Amino acid sequence: MREAIALSKQSVERGGGPFGAVIVKEGRIIARGSNSVTLLNDPTAHAEVTAIRAACSAVGAFKLDGCELYTSCEPCPMCLGAAYWAGIARIYYGNTKSDAAEIGFDDSFIYDEIALVPAERRVPAVEMLRDEALAAFRMWSDKEDKVEY
């Protein structure tokens, strides 16, 4: 955690957001990340996503089963989702999402929005052409040599 916190401070110094994260496998740090949204023009470049992508690259796999995520701040829903998809086993965080909201990063708002039904969110999500979209899912189900995950 102290390494994640050190990365969060370095990030502020170099012009990024105040967040850092590391991925730990069997007691060793295998990847690091810090918030580079404004530096890279990438809204998905949160510290946790950046660390997860770096760790997957390091191990040459799209899963990080059994790895732990240490992040200087409680993950937002995007980063939490990324941790689930990556198969992270356990998360440790420093600052809370309320601490983040107080300095202008409103993860709490996104947590509230996700709990609403799609059409009632501030960013409404509307279903269309479901019958046509299902065709790709049928192709997937019928495909015998697919790589599942």
Added chain:
Amino acid sequence: MREAIALSKQSVERGGGPFGAVIVKEGRIIARGSNSVTLLNDPTAHAEVTAIRAACSAVGAFKLDGCELYTSCEPCPMCLGAAYWAGIARIYYGNTKSDAAEIGFDDSFIYDEIALVPAERRVPAVEMLRDEALAAFRMWSDKEDKVEY
């Protein structure tokens, strides 16, 4: 939406997951994406995240204010979070998250998990060293030339 669906089918054919997405600005497609998780060893390479990153790269900004996301499937929490951070105005989706669960992509499970308090999730999230972590947030608050977002 038909372009997003076409991308989802092409993705199955080339060995990726059955998902496609496009970003639309003022009625024109500015970026495309498809699920490349297994092809790139990147668990964050969902169609929507890939399209958002490509769109930000195309416009040279970390926000896509006023843009719309058309995706062949209802976004998972990771992609929904990415859409909020990117400032997407509206989302259209084809398949539902239940359709996705039926072919083995259990976004619904992640929606349920996110609604739980951190320590009670299947991937538990535990707070530690908050006092030390807060130092980076104070640095951020005190920084006068920061790029906010």
